[in-house]
Amino acid sequence: MSFKIGYRTLKTAVGAGLAVAIAQALNLEFYGSAAIITVLCISVTRRDSLQVSWARLVACFIGIAISGTLFELIGYHPWTLALIILLFIPIVVMLKMNAGIATSSVIILHLYTVTEISFALIVNEILLIIIGIGVALLMNLYMPSSDLALRHYHQEIENHFKTILFELSVYLRKGESEWDGKEIPETVDLLQKGKNLAIQNIHNHILRYEDQYYYYFKMREKQFEILERLMPFVSKIHHTVEQSETVANFLEELSRSVSPANRVPYFLERLRLMRKGFEDMPLPTTREEFEVRSALVYIMHELEEYLHIKDRLWNEADKKKL
Known part of the structure; x- marks a missing residue:
């Protein structure tokens, strides 16, 4: 079996590195997550990438809203996390934003790990999402001619x-x-x-x-x-x-x-x-x-x-x- 690096692999690698570099330059917490979001958003076609990116963006905002509210009301407990996921997944599925479940789960776990909701943390997570999705869309501007x-x-x-x-x-x-x-x-x-x-x-x-x-x-x-x-x-x-x-x-x-x-x-x-x-x-x-x-x-x-x-x-x- 020959070793081969395709254009999509190359774009994913460059995009992941660029997303982390931007997040680190902005001194964001959990900067590695920007790379994860970028990797998840790079798709085979531009249209798919745009649709997936929109789904992840909307799902992340829904995840932040649900988890932020329940963590503050009930507390930062494993069963609270389970309840959040129990509510979150049916909502995004109903809205046909299934592609955003994995990315949003990462953001929800960030909030759980910090055990405190603050304006700075919300801004941090939103910036991670924007950087990850933005870099993925930038990478997907290049598609080889068919x-x-x-x-x-x-x-x-x-x-x-x-x-x-x-x-x-x-x-x-x-x-x-x-x-x-x-x-x-x-x-x-x-x-x-x-x-x-x-x-x-x-x-x-x-x-x-x-x-x-x-x-x-x-x-x-x-x-x-x-x-x-x-x-x-x-x-x-x-x-x-x-x-x-x-x-x-x-x-x-x-x-x-x-x-x-x-x-x-x-x-x-x-x-x-x-x-x-x-x-x-x-x-x-x-x-x-x-x-x-x-x-x-x-x-x-x-x-x-x-x-x-x-x-x-x-x-x-x-x-x-x-």
């Missing part, structure tokens, strides 16, 4: 789609194929990884909730479901007819045109003309020819839906940009 990885997933998925569509066209022409189908599971993996990274990229932008990569992976995921539905029908066609060559040519051209560009209207028109041409042809004369032509009609129907998915999501993405 563009290179997203472009990689984008290109690999395009290549896999081209291969799949081309191999389907080969099978329709010859009634057989030497293709091992490895692109199928690989595409599933690429789509999942690409979409997850696109979502993470969105969460690194506070005000952005959608982006073009997210729409792209979403589109390809839905299109891939159609390709998976097509495969059993293509694999059952062992006898070629005149229409098989026409659909195979269409699939081959479609494979060469896999790209982010929107050529849907052109291919939809091609499908319309193909369907019209099929209708004008003589009826099948054998059961086998009937079954093959029925399968081809179904394949064309699915390919039409394949194209409509891109058109719908393309238009949806354009509207989001307005």
Whole structure:
């Protein structure tokens, strides 16, 4: 196993040291707690960090208010501490501030350790919270760009789609194929990884909730479901007819045109003309020819839906940009 230091580990280490340095420079009590708060608040994305920081800030103020009141009324006893936690946790859970439970527990224990509530102590704890959260937010301003990885997933998925569509066209022409189908599971993996990274990229932008990569992976995921539905029908066609060559040519051209560009209207028109041409042809004369032509009609129907998915999501993405 190789030893590796990631950017998040580096940010956490630098942030913890910086938080302690600031707290010590201000002569705060329990200055080490500033590092703990910083470590807890550094998250994978900027949006998560902001949400977690807000939860910890609110929870800490609630914890100070409850513990300060009960310690002064009942006294600094272990059972008082238990009662405080018994009340505190349900309140923050109800307010959906669960992320602040650990940080607030540290602050509550500070008050218990000192056994005296004073204005100076409250200020000390508030400053620890502000320093810890502030340094964490500062560290999270840096997030490595995901563009290179997203472009990689984008290109690999395009290549896999081209291969799949081309191999389907080969099978329709010859009634057989030497293709091992490895692109199928690989595409599933690429789509999942690409979409997850696109979502993470969105969460690194506070005000952005959608982006073009997210729409792209979403589109390809839905299109891939159609390709998976097509495969059993293509694999059952062992006898070629005149229409098989026409659909195979269409699939081959479609494979060469896999790209982010929107050529849907052109291919939809091609499908319309193909369907019209099929209708004008003589009826099948054998059961086998009937079954093959029925399968081809179904394949064309699915390919039409394949194209409509891109058109719908393309238009949806354009509207989001307005």
